[in-house]
Amino acid sequence: MTEMLAHELRTARAPISAHLFVSGFTYTGMISSWLPDKPDAACTSEETVSHLVERLEHGDFYILCPDNEVTPEIDRKRVAWAAQDIIENRPALSRWHPDFAERFAAFEKPDRNVEKV
Known part of the structure; x- marks a missing residue:
């Protein structure tokens, strides 16, 4: 919805914009x-x-x-993995699903390439 809103605002040349914010672990x-x-x-x-x-x-x-534990590199990998959830029709948040946990752990390692999901 935010993507569509941003597109519509940009197309309409509106004086406001929309952004998609995903925060890490925040102590509130x-x-x-x-x-x-x-x-x-x-x-x-x-x-x-x-x-x-x-x-x-x-x-x-x-x-x-x-946050203070998850680096931007890990965030990018998790987003790439989540996009593959859609493409491969895996369960939502498959990185926490027992059938995919091992595969995700290998994917998330720092020496892995983000493009190779």
């Missing part, structure tokens, strides 16, 4: 009620918003916000 007030201390892997809300604003200033449509 809501999470703090279950986890009183911020996990090392999580970014703060301020860090997440700062990344969003920076990427908006660059004009990015797809904005993947890493």
